[in-house]
Amino acid sequence: MQDELSDTDLAVIAVAIQEERDGLEPFLDGVTMPVLLDREHLLTELYAISNVPTVIWIDADGTIVRPNSVAVSTDTFVDFTGVNCEEDLVALRRWIREGVVPVSPEQALTAVADLSDDEIDARLEFRVAAHLRRSGDEAGAAGHFERAGQLAPHDFTIRRAMMPLTGVDPFGEAFFELWAEFQAAGSPYHGFGEPIRD
Amino acid sequence: MSVTVITDEVRAVDGEVVGGRVLVEPASLVDAVGWQLKPEGLCRDDRCVPVRDLTAIEVGHQLDVAAVGATLGRRAVVDADGAVVALSLDAEGRRQALSGHRAPDFTLPDLDGRPRSLEEWHGRRRMLFAFSSW
Numbered sequence: 001m002q003d004e005l006s007d008t009d010l011a012v013i014a015v016a017i018q019e020e021r022d023g024l025e026p027f028l029d030g031v032t033m034p035v036l037l038d039r040e041h042l043l044t045e046l047y048a049i050s051n052v053p054t055v056i057w058i059d060a061d062g063t064i065v066r067p068n069s070v071a072v073s074t075d076t077f078v079d080f081t082g083v084n085c086e087e088d089l090v091a092l093r094r095w096i097r098e099g100v101v102p103v104s105p106e107q108a109l110t111a112v113a114d115l116s117d118d119e120i121d122a123r124l125e126f127r128v129a130a131h132l133r134r135s136g137d138e139a140g141a142a143g144h145f146e147r148a149g150q151l152a153p154h155d156f157t158i159r160r161a162m163m164p165l166t167g168v169d170p171f172g173e174a175f176f177e178l179w180a181e182f183q184a185a186g187s188p189y190h191g192f193g194e195p196i197r198d
Numbered sequence: 199m200s201v202t203v204i205t206d207e208v209r210a211v212d213g214e215v216v217g218g219r220v221l222v223e224p225a226s227l228v229d230a231v232g233w234q235l236k237p238e239g240l241c242r243d244d245r246c247v248p249v250r251d252l253t254a255i256e257v258g259h260q261l262d263v264a265a266v267g268a269t270l271g272r273r274a275v276v277d278a279d280g281a282v283v284a285l286s287l288d289a290e291g292r293r294q295a296l297s298g299h300r301a302p303d304f305t306l307p308d309l310d311g312r313p314r315s316l317e318e319w320h321g322r323r324r325m326l327f328a329f330s331s332w
Binding site for chain 2: 010017018042053055058114124131
């Protein structure tokens with residue numbers, strides 16, 4: 001995908017929302033785009049992101065033309081681009097080649113709800129917990145992780161991201177329980193939670 | 199003694215915990231939160247936010263980081279035992295992002311540890327791809 005659009009002005013910037021670079025290896029094979037590490041989850045607060053993978057399109061002048069939109073991920077990590085399925089690639093190609101954006105400015109304006117105070121506090125609790133964990137204070141960290149999860153119960157960047165930091169398998173039973181809770185709550189999502197199709 | 203202040207980065211600065219409040223030396227405030235206390239208020243670059251009640255942020259000769267944050271409209275979480283305080287980011291940047299007007303800039307390390315900013319690619323169309331291995 002990068003290669004296909006390499007004659008254009010498109011810059012793809014990947015941001016890993018996680019504590020360590022460990023675990024990224026399967027994603028990095030053959031990747032030439034810059035990959036940044038966001039251990040404090042700054043992006044999830046600055047752009048109101050509640051799950052990943054997600055993509056944000058930014059115009060040359062810095063205007064967001066397509067806010068947080070869920071990206072279809074594959075289980076095999078074969079295509080580490082955020083536009084793993086052909087339809088997403090078509091949309092990206094149309095933007096870059098033809099300047100066509102699948103979201104109206106009005107839609108873009110209202111697509112992403114602002115974070116609530118609880119969701120902001122959850123991010124702060126998470127950062128405090130991650131810091132205490134790094135300092136070796138697992139017990140101190142546990143209380144803040146728990147509080148973060150209570151404040152933002154359907155936010156995967158909180159609930160799922162803490163799993164590997166608290167000895168829980170993020171692909172195991174705990175994830176499926178979280179997914180069921182999320183769906184029972186009506187699948188709340190900051191941004192376009194379903195793929196946008198022309 | 200040193201305390202930890204978390205904003206967009208994690209910084210250890212001179213200070214102490216008194217009565218459950220995380221305090222820093224006035225000279226360390228700019229390192230801790232990027233703002234400094236001047237006669238006209240809390241200042242960063244050429245911007246100053248007036249401090250209506252100095253007694254709310256001053257404890258002895260030191261400054262309460264959470265109270266400084268509150269003056270700047272930032273939320274705070276404190277862990278007194280761990281001597282750490284986290285302040286929220288500038289909500290105005292997020293509001294601009296959500297209204298589609300401007301993508302807030304940020305600086306994060308790449309996998310070689312080199313700081314990179316969104317601004318580096320200004321003038322080009324950019325696709326931000328947030329992902330994780332969890």
